[in-house]
Amino acid sequence: MRGTPAELAFARHFAAARVAQASREPAWLARHRAESFAAFEAQGLPTAKHEDWRFTSLAKLEQIEFTAGGVDASAPTAELIAASRIALGPAHRLVFVNGCYAAQLSSVGALPPGCRVAPLSALLGSDGEAVERVLASAAEPKRRALVDLNSALWSDGVLIELEPGAVLDRPVHLLFHQSGADAPVGAHVRTLIAAGAGSRGTIVEQHSGETRHPDLTNAVTEIRADRGAQLDHVLVQDLPEQSTAFSALLSRQEAQSRLGLHAFTLGAALARAEVESRLEGEGAELALYGLYLGRGTQHPDQHTTIDHAAPRTNSRELFKGILDERAHGVFHGRIHVRPDAQKISADQTNRALLLSDRATINSKPQLEIYADDVKCSHGASIGQLDDEQLFYLRARGLDLATARALLTVAFASEVLEKLPHDGLRASLERALLGWLPSGGGA
Amino acid sequence: MLEIRNLHARVEGKEILRGLDLVVRAGEVHAVMGPNGSGKSTLANVLAGRAGYEVTDGSVLYRGRDLLALTPEERAREGVFLAFQYPVEIPGVTNSYFMKAATNAVRRHRGLSELDAIDFLTLVKQTMKDLEMDEKFLSRSVNEGFSGGEKKRNEILQMLLLEPTLAVLDETDSGLDIDALRIVADGVNRLRSPLRAVLAITHYQRLLDYLVPDRTHVLMNGRIVKSGDRSLALELEKRGYGWIERELGAEAPA
Numbered sequence: 112m113r114g115t116p117a118e119l120a121f122a123r124h125f126a127a128a129r130v131a132q133a134s135r136e137p138a139w140l141a142r143h144r145a146e147s148f149a150a151f152e153a154q155g156l157p158t159a160k161h162e163d164w165r166f167t168s169l170a171k172l173e174q175i176e177f178t179a180g181g182v183d184a185s186a187p188t189a190e191l192i193a194a195s196r197i198a199l200g201p202a203h204r205l206v207f208v209n210g211c212y213a214a215q216l217s218s219v220g221a222l223p224p225g226c227r228v229a230p231l232s233a234l235l236g237s238d239g240e241a242v243e244r245v246l247a248s249a250a251e252p253k254r255r256a257l258v259d260l261n262s263a264l265w266s267d268g269v270l271i272e273l274e275p276g277a278v279l280d281r282p283v284h285l286l287f288h289q290s291g292a293d294a295p296v297g298a299h300v301r302t303l304i305a306a307g308a309g310s311r312g313t314i315v316e317q318h319s320g321e322t323r324h325p326d327l328t329n330a331v332t333e334i335r336a337d338r339g340a341q342l343d344h345v346l347v348q349d350l351p352e353q354s355t356a357f358s359a360l361l362s363r364q365e366a367q368s369r370l371g372l373h374a375f376t377l378g379a380a381l382a383r384a385e386v387e388s389r390l391e392g393e394g395a396e397l398a399l400y401g402l403y404l405g406r407g408t409q410h411p412d413q414h415t416t417i418d419h420a421a422p423r424t425n426s427r428e429l430f431k432g433i434l435d436e437r438a439h440g441v442f443h444g445r446i447h448v449r450p451d452a453q454k455i456s457a458d459q460t461n462r463a464l465l466l467s468d469r470a471t472i473n474s475k476p477q478l479e480i481y482a483d484d485v486k487c488s489h490g491a492s493i494g495q496l497d498d499e500q501l502f503y504l505r506a507r508g509l510d511l512a513t514a515r516a517l518l519t520v521a522f523a524s525e526v527l528e529k530l531p532h533d534g535l536r537a538s539l540e541r542a543l544l545g546w547l548p549s550g551g552g553a
Numbered sequence: 554m555l556e557i558r559n560l561h562a563r564v565e566g567k568e569i570l571r572g573l574d575l576v577v578r579a580g581e582v583h584a585v586m587g588p589n590g591s592g593k594s595t596l597a598n599v600l601a602g603r604a605g606y607e608v609t610d611g612s613v614l615y616r617g618r619d620l621l622a623l624t625p626e627e628r629a630r631e632g633v634f635l636a637f638q639y640p641v642e643i644p645g646v647t648n649s650y651f652m653k654a655a656t657n658a659v660r661r662h663r664g665l666s667e668l669d670a671i672d673f674l675t676l677v678k679q680t681m682k683d684l685e686m687d688e689k690f691l692s693r694s695v696n697e698g699f700s701g702g703e704k705k706r707n708e709i710l711q712m713l714l715l716e717p718t719l720a721v722l723d724e725t726d727s728g729l730d731i732d733a734l735r736i737v738a739d740g741v742n743r744l745r746s747p748l749r750a751v752l753a754i755t756h757y758q759r760l761l762d763y764l765v766p767d768r769t770h771v772l773m774n775g776r777i778v779k780s781g782d783r784s785l786a787l788e789l790e791k792r793g794y795g796w797i798e799r800e801l802g803a804e805a806p807a
Contacts, residue, residue: 505629508630518646520645
C-alpha cells in the first residue's frame with residue numbers, strides 16, 4: 112500500500128468494522144476478513160504499472176476518502192427504488208441500500224423447494240456455515256486487490272443456493288442502490304451463488320444510485336455451477352455518472368453445466384467490470400455477452416478471463432461497446448487453454464462503435480493456448496455507423512437522429528437478444544434509447 | 554412536378570451529369586434509358602440527396618420547390634421516393650419496425666394520424682399479399698439475406714406504404730425474373746394516378762412492356778440526347794445505342 116487517502120480511508124473503515132462486527136460475526140469470518148485486508152494492504156490499489164491496469168487509472172479515486180455506507184436518514188423511498196428498477200416483472204427481489212439489506216424495500220416472496228435466497232447478514236446469525244461453505248469458493252485470495260478489499264469489507268450481500276435439481280420459478284432480482292449520504296460512500300457487497308447439480312435459474316444483479324457524490328460500488332459475485340446446472344446471470348450497472356463501479360464476477364463450472372453471463376455497463380465515471388470464468392468439468396459451456404456504453408468522459412473497462420481447464424469445454428464471448436463524445440473504452444479478453452484441455456472451442460469477439468471522433472477504445476485479445484487440439488478464434492472491430500445504412504433510412508423519411516438511434520440499437524441487438532427474459536430485454540433496449548442523444552424518436 | 558434544368562453533378566471529382574434537362578409532369582411515367590456509365594444512377598442519387606454527389610450547376614424544381622436544398626428525409630416526406638438499385642442490408646433492424654417508423658414519419662409530415670401497430674400490420678400484410686411476399690419478411694432484418702428479387706420487392710413494398718408523389722426507380726427491374734418483374738410493375742402501376750409521376754431508370758426495355766411510359770429518354774454522357782415515346786424504347790432494344798451515337802456524331806459541328 113502506498114498510503115493514498117483512499118487506502119488510508121479503507122484501513123479506517125476496516126478497523127471500525129472489525130470492532131462493530133466482533134460481536135455478531137463468527138471467528139472464521141473475522142480471520143478471513145483480516146487475511147483479506149492484509150492481502151489488500153500488500154498489493155495496494157492497482158496502478159498503471161500493473162499490466163492489467165495499463166489503460167485504466169485510479170489516480171482520481173485514490174484521493175477520495177470513502178466512508179462505510181449504511182441505511183441512514185436519507186434512505187430512499189420505495190417509489191425511488193421502484194423508479195430505478197429495471198422492469199423485470201415478478202421476481203424474488205432483495206434491495207440493498209449503500210451496501211446494507213433493506214428488508215422494508217425487498218420482497219423475496221415464497222421460494223420453490225430446494226431454493227434458498229437470503230441476505231448474508233441474516234444468515235450469519237442463523238446458518239453461518241452456509242456462508243462459509245460458499246464464500247471464496249471461486250475467489251482466490253491475494254491475487255486481486257479489489258476482490259481482497261471486498262472480502263475484507265463486505266457489509267452485506269446475498270446467498271443464493273439451489274439444491275440439486277431445484278428450479279427458480281422466477282428471476283432473483285438483486286438491487287444494490289447507492290443513496291444520498293453526506294460524504295462519498297464505498298459500498299462493498301458480495302453475492303454468492305451455488306447452483307447444485309441440474310438446478311436452473313436466472314439472477315439479475317443491478318447496481319444503481321441517485322447520489323451527488325463520487326461513490327464507489329465494489330461488488331464481487333461468486334458463482335459455482337455443479338454438474339449439469341443451467342444458470343443465467345445478468346449484471347446491470349447503471350450508477351450515476353460520477354460514481355466508480357468495480358465488479359468482479361468469478362465463476363467455476365463443473366461438467367455439462369451451462370452458464371450465461373450478461374454484463375451491461377451503462378453508468379459510472381469509471382467502471383471496471385471483470386469476469387473470471389473457469390471451466391473445470393468436461394462439457395461445460397460458457398456464454399459471455401457484454402454491452403458497454405460511454406459518453407462524456409466515461410471510462411468503461413471490461414476485463415475478462417476464460418480459463419479452459421478441462422477437455423471438451425466451450426466458450427463463446429461477445430462484447431459490444433458504444434462510445435460517444437470523449438469516452439474511453441477498454442476491452443481486455445484473455446483466453447487460457449490448459450495443456451490437457453483438448454477438444455475445446457473458444458470464440459471471442461469485441462466490437463466497438465465510435466459515435467464521435469474523440470471517443471477511443473483499447474481492445475486487447477490475449478490467447479494463451481497450451482493444448483494442440485483446440486478451436487479458438489477471436490475478432491475485434493472498431494467502426495462508425497454505416498453511411499449507406501443511414502442514407503437508406505433517411506431516404507425513407509427518418510430524421511438523422513432517429514436513423515442513428517435505430518442503427519445504434521441494431522448494433523447492440525446481438526447482445527440484447529441473448530437475454531433470457533423479455534421484460535429485461537425491453538427495459539435495457541429502452542435504457543439504451545434513453546441514453547442516445549436523440550432519445551430515439553422512432 | 555419535376556423540372557431539371559442544366560444539371561451538372563460530380564462524383565469523386567469526376568463530372569458525370571453534364572447539363573441534363575428533364576421535365577416530368579404529374580400523371581406521367583417517364584423512362585430514362587442509357588448505356589452503362591451514362592449517368593443514370595447518378596441522376597437517381599442526386600434526386601434522393603445521397604452524400605458524395607456534388608451538384609455543380611443547374612437546378613431541380615420539385616412541385617415548384619428547390620429539391621436540392623432539402624435533406625434526404627425532407628425529400629422523402631415531401632413525397633420523393635427512390636427505389637434503390639442495391640438496397641442496403643441492415644442487420645438488427647426488423648423490417649416491420651423500420652417500415653412502420655418510416656410510414657409514420659411520412660404520415661406525420663403530411664398531417665395524417667399515425668398508424669398504430671394493428672392498423673399498420675393490416676395495411677402491410679395486405680400490401681405484401683398483393684406483391685406475393687411472404688409475411689416472414691416482416692420479422693426479418695431489413696433486406697438481410699434477401700435474394701436480389703426479394704430486395705426489389707421490399708423496395709416496392711416500401712413505396713406502396715409511403716405513397717410517394719414522385720417515384721424514382723433505379724434499375725428496379727435488374728435481376729428480376731419475368732414473374733417478379735410483372736409483380737413489381739403491377740405494384741408501380743397501382744401507384745399511377747393523375748397526381749403522381751414515375752421516373753423509371755432502366756437498362757432494358759422489358760420493364761416497359763408492363764410499365765408503359767408516356768415518354769422515353771436516352772441518357773448519354775450525362776445529358777438527355779434523345780426523347781421520344783414508347784417506340785423509342787423498342788428501337789433501343791432492337792438496335793442498341795450505337796446508332797444514336799452516330800446520329801449525334803453527324804450532328805456535331807466539325
